[in-house]
Every structure is written in structure tokens, then in C-alpha cells.
Amino acid sequence: MSLKDRITDEIKTAMKAQDKLRLETLRSIKKVLLEKEVSVRPSGQTELTEEQEIESLSQIAKQRRDSIEQYTNANRPDLAQKEAEELAIIETFLPAQMSDEEVENAIAKIIADVGASSPKDMGKVMGPVMQQLKGKADGKKVQAIVKAKLGA
Template identity: 35%
Template sequence: MSLLERLNQDMKIAMKNKERDNLSVIRMVKAAMQNEGYKLGRQELSDDEALTVLARELKQRKDSYKEFKSAGREDLAEKLESEIALIETYMPQQLTEEELESVVLETIKEESATSKAEMGKVMSAIMPKVKGKADGGRVNALVLKHLS
């Protein structure tokens, strides 16, 4: 089942069960996917493209969550926390620290990178491998650790 089909199915369930918060989040994610489709000039997004949109939506909410927490807005932070949890259910299983480190080391070896100056080359080779499975910040930190 594609990501869009899962979203549609869950949207119907949320409507039937009158889960307004879940319904709102699912609609926002679907709208973001639809907007991306318009930008690309297509009706349907591939699962990979849909995953990219989903990851972007998740990152935006995580950033906002940090801002609300630091500003002391617990009410808004709690709402975002539930949105983040819902969106994460649609994301692929995240890589463990060991799995991610193995991918990083393997890619550094493939790219024959030895210094921080080659970090961009390594990052651009790693990110497609871990798309949706690891946060870019985690990847960046590991690459930096192994290239220094």
C-alpha cells in the first residue's frame, strides 16, 4: 500500500471516529503532498517523493516544537508533540546508531574521503541511502566525527 493510500485510509477512519486532531494533521500532510505534485507538474507523487514531503513536514514540526518549548508555550508544544507522533507512524523505521554508523563508514570508504573538506561529497552520497530513515543532523555529526 502506498503512502498516499495509507493516508487516505487513515483519513476515513479519523472522520468516522471523529478524531479532529488526527484528521487535521493528515489533511495538512496530504495538502503538502498535493502542493508538491503541482510544483512538479504531476497528479501523483512517487513514494520516494511523498516520503521527502513527509520528512519535511516532520522536520518543520520538530523545529517548531523546540521553539515553543524554549518560549515556554507548553500548550502549543503538546499539540505539536501529538502531531509529530502521528507523522512518525508514516515514516520508515529509523536506523539505529550502529546501523547508521556502518553506513557512514562504508560511504566514507567508498568515497575515499579523508578530511573535513570532503564532507559535502560524503553527505551527498549518504543522504539518498538513508532517506527518511535517519535525520540529517545525526548523519552530519557522524560524518564529522569520522572525518576529523
């Protein structure tokens, strides 16, 4: 079953349960996926790949995290709470996030593979790291760990 089909089923369930927040969030996810699907059609692709779906969901999740941070800084806990609830719903469709230890091990291996040793090598490391960890770990967390390991 594709992600779009799963979300459609979840929308029906949320409608029956009259869960307004979940319904709203699921509809916004579906909208983003449909927009992404339309944007790839000119290249001859009719459906999104799993990687493209995860990328889209990751972007939505990142937007929610950024909003939570901004609302918290602006002393608006009510809005931050709503974003956090939406983020929890979005994360149910994303692959399980890697633990900090797993992320550190993966980064250490890539640093060794590319032979990075100083903060100047950050760009050389970040490309392969983000390719390997895309959708599995938060980009800000990954960047902080890479900086720490390279002594930046």
C-alpha cells in the same frame, strides 16, 4: 495502496472517531502531497513516486521537530506537546528510522568508499550519505555523526 489512499482512509477513520488532532494532521499531510503532485504535473508526471512522497513527509516531520525545539526554547510546553503528537502521527507513514548504530555503519562505509579523511571532505561524504539515508535518518543526526567521524 498508495500513500494518498491510505491517508484518505485514515481521514475517514479519524472523522468517525472524532479524533480532531489526528484529522487535522492527516489533512495537512494530504494537502502537502496534493500540492507536491500539482507541482510535478508540468513535467508530465501524474502521480508522485514513493520517493517523492517520503521526501514530502520527511519535510513535514522536520518542520515539526524544528517547531518542537523552538517551542521548548520559548518555554511553551503546550505547543511543543501538540507538535510532538502531530510528529508521531506523521512518523507512522514514514519508513522506520535507522538506529544510531546502523547510521554510523552506513556513514563509515561511505567515508571509506569516497576516501574521505579530513573535515574538508565533508561535502564529498554528505551527498552520498544523504542520498542513501534520505527518509531513514534525521539529517541533523547524520551531519553530527559525519562531523565526528571526520574529526571536524
